[in-house]
Amino acid sequence: SHLGAYHLNPQPAVVAVCDLKTELFETVADTWGQEFGELETYTDYRAMIERENLDIVSVVTSDHRHTDIVVEAANAGVKGIICEKPFATTVDDCTRMIEACEANGVLIAVDHTNRWGPHYDVAREAIRSGSIGEVQRIVATLGGPRAMMFRNGTHLVDGVCFFADSEPEWVFAELEPGCDHYDRYLGDGGRDPATDPAVSGYVHFRNGVRAFVNANKSQFAASFTFQVYGETAMLDVHNSRVIRRDRNNSEFLPFEAHLYTRIPACVADLIDAIENGSDLLSPAREAKKTVEILVGFLQSHARGNVRVDLPLPPGH
Incomplete structure (x- = not known):
């Protein structure tokens, strides 16, 4: 999960969650309360973006419901966004998100975990x-x-x-x-x-x-x-x-386990890009x-x- 990924990375502090299913807030509190403390909860992402001083936003809504959230978060001035895959379900939506992020200097990583x-x-x-x-x-x-x-x-x-x-x-x-x-x-x-x-x-x-x-x-x-x-x-x-x-011949090519893989690695990658200017491994233009x-x-x-x-x- 994205909450689990943030927990595994030492830098970020999770401060708020947003979902239309309010019954999930209790599940989040039971599962992550000890790690994150009491989180602010929202059913309106616009209110969360407006009220919280967010550096990073994870967008983990349904496949066809990413665009408006990404655009509004970018326009609000967050530093980075992690967007779930698929990036979008239309090319026009990809273009909207990329243009909003680039216009506001916002980094966006797409969670193609492999x-x-x-x-x-x-x-x-x-x-x-x-x-x-x-x-x-x-x-x-x-x-x-x-x-x-x-x-x-x-x-x-x-x-x-x-x-x-x-x-x-x-x-x-x-x-x-x-x-x-x-x-x-x-x-x-x-x-x-x-x-x-x-x-x-x-x-x-x-x-x-x-x-x-x-x-x-x-x-x-x-x-x-x-x-x-x-x-x-x-x-x-x-x-x-x-x-x-x-x-x-046939040969196995050896590889060592990474410290982070999948979503935790995506979080670490985005943080490194924000703090040190490194290139994202899964940027929006690749996902497009x-x-x-x-x-x-x-x-x-x-x-x-x-x-x-x-x-x-x-x-x-």
């Missing part, structure tokens, strides 16, 4: 060092009942962008059966998998990398994997291991690439599985 994993570190270092030669193809697979395009597919597509290390130029895609009317996001914020379809998609990147995105809710076993194919070798990337394979690809997938399917060029024009 970016802070040691397996991602080792894999991208192998790619950038030339260990597998120039990257040619990426095959990304997500399986299980919640292999939803926006809710969890956002992690898969973000991983593709992380390893491709380039700008997406065009896409095409096909959604799961029964979703021909999905020309835009029609989900309920990430709760019901039936409202957020799985997708099979293709992404062409500016540097020539071609990526195949495969999500399947009815797959026999849950999975979240990447195969990154280079000219001379390939990487098999899983949560617990990274394997390099070439024509003659993922949203643009996902919306491009929707547009491709709705138009008969055609190629859709990126970036998308306003109105998407």
